[in-house]
Amino acid sequence: MSRDIEALQEKLREFASERDWGQFHSPRNLAASLSIEAAEVLEHFQWLTDEQSRQLSDEKRAAVSTELADVFLYLVQLADSLRVDLIAASSAKIEENGRKYPVDRSRGAATKYTDL
Amino acid sequence: MSRDIEALQEKLREFASERDWGQFHSPRNLAASLSIEAAEVLEHFQWLTDEQSRQLSDEKRAAVSTELADVFLYLVQLADSLRVDLIAASSAKIEENGRKYPVDRSRGAATKYTDL
Amino acid sequence: MSRDIEALQEKLREFASERDWGQFHSPRNLAASLSIEAAEVLEHFQWLTDEQSRQLSDEKRAAVSTELADVFLYLVQLADSLRVDLIAASSAKIEENGRKYPVDRSRGAATKYTDL
């Protein structure tokens, strides 16, 4: 478990509790909020080419940064309410992906593992 | 900056580099992937009531946990490619939310700050 | 094929062509835009209970209506660019759903067909 993430979760629990927001923060609502905020990230890239998206201005980068924070805040709250250890779950997923996408068969290809 | 997140980003950079996937990982593609994975989280809650979403079975919780990992992996990769410090951006966002949603005016209400 | 939808597609083709927007309207960009607009619909329901969502004020209903139009406009443009007949594809899908969800086994249950 990451201490930084736990500290964030602790702060968010307090923030919600002071405002009596626990009633709104069902996992289902948090999941909807996660999707909404992820779409706001995507909106910044809506009409950009891949190349343009690699060269954001500092102003744009700052705007995206705020949206990434929103995604992260809902993600850690949802993980907290489901008692999921994000770092452990992610490390497990990377290992699984390593098995699904062996280096020699997936190099340079954006092919789903089911089609490899 | 969180050491756990940095370690994850380092691992993911290596994972992508071994497979020559940098070409696919434009910020724009990562943002689309983030949205797609967030929707897969939401799918687990699609027909649940708020109450049911608070009482997931262990099996369901494990399934959601894997999807949360997918969201997290794209989030940290996108943050990495835009050089965004997720912990710092999130702490700044919590402070901003504290100003937008003063305890006395937002207690028990799911009202957007623009309508408070 | 629906004449109303075709008329809409014709109008949108002209709209884009006058503005030389064809270059931006790749199926991929239209698909991203569809997702972004769908999330804006969802945002209106973010903190509502099921019950509250069934009793929107007229003002709220008008706001949602505009977002539904945005979703529809991207949907018909995407269908147009992929030469998909939305009405035919939807009728086929309803028939398929009828087979996947037989009345006797799916009554009153929000169970995915794979688990029926």
Added chain:
Amino acid sequence: MSRDIEALQEKLREFASERDWGQFHSPRNLAASLSIEAAEVLEHFQWLTDEQSRQLSDEKRAAVSTELADVFLYLVQLADSLRVDLIAASSAKIEENGRKYPVDRSRGAATKYTDL
């Protein structure tokens, strides 16, 4: 109001009623479902370049067509439950867009109207 869309809505009302699914089809659940299906459309374009997305194989086009139908089915159900006329709302939106994006100022530019 479009007769084709009304016919679809009528069919879907019957489909849900036979299965006693009205209880699940709150506007809020339909909005979540719309977002989930829109993300499934986007998933087909996840790693494609703009150019590749303009040249889908017939097989891929058929797969996307099914997902577009899913989006459309939730969209017309949501519109039905909120008593929104999709064609009228969309025509109004096109007119509004015409005012926001005058031909001479928006030609060849993917600039949001607030920045024109």
